[in-house]
Amino acid sequence: MTHIITSLCLRDSGCVEVCPVECIVPGKPQEEWPWYYIDPDTCIDCGACIAECPYDAIFPEDEVPSAYTAKGGEFISKIGLTGHYEGVNHHGDAVILDCVRSLNAGEEVDLTEDIQPNYDYFKTGPGYKSVE
Ligand code: SF4
Numbered sequence: 001m002t003h004i005i006t007s008l009c010l011r012d013s014g015c016v017e018v019c020p021v022e023c024i025v026p027g028k029p030q031e032e033w034p035w036y037y038i039d040p041d042t043c044i045d046c047g048a049c050i051a052e053c054p055y056d057a058i059f060p061e062d063e064v065p066s067a068y069t070a071k072g073g074e075f076i077s078k079i080g081l082t083g084h085y086e087g088v089n090h091h092g093d094a095v096i097l098d099c100v101r102s103l104n105a106g107e108e109v110d111l112t113e114d115i116q117p118n119y120d121y122f123k124t125g126p127g128y129k130s131v132e
């Protein structure tokens, strides 16, 4: 198994520093890979990253919700969305995303769609050589 970063990720970067096997990388180019991604072949399922995420974006793969109920006001980030997000990451650096949508309270979204991109980033995407 692996842990999965979902589209609730807003590139805060906090999870990267706690991963003992350094298998979390920022998606690049950001316009095509808006989240951070976990290399499924390297993740040891320690769970340390979950508590570090201020947006509750990380789940064990078998617990990614197919019907995530939004609290309201959180953002999802996906290619094709046109909303704009500006924030600050764990290091105080600006984070700007142009492919977001804010969620309404009580809205349900399927986050299992976000599992495959975590694999794709490393199998066929630009992360192929980012984790040796
Ligand atoms: S801590 Fe959460 S928001 Fe930040 S990069 Fe990791 S998954 Fe994304």
Ligand code: SF4
Residues within 6 Å of the ligand: 003, 018, 019, 020, 021, 022, 023, 024, 038, 042, 043, 044, 045, 046, 047, 048, 049, 050
């Ligand atoms: S579960 Fe552990 S090994 Fe896997 S990405 Fe998170 S911190 Fe890294």
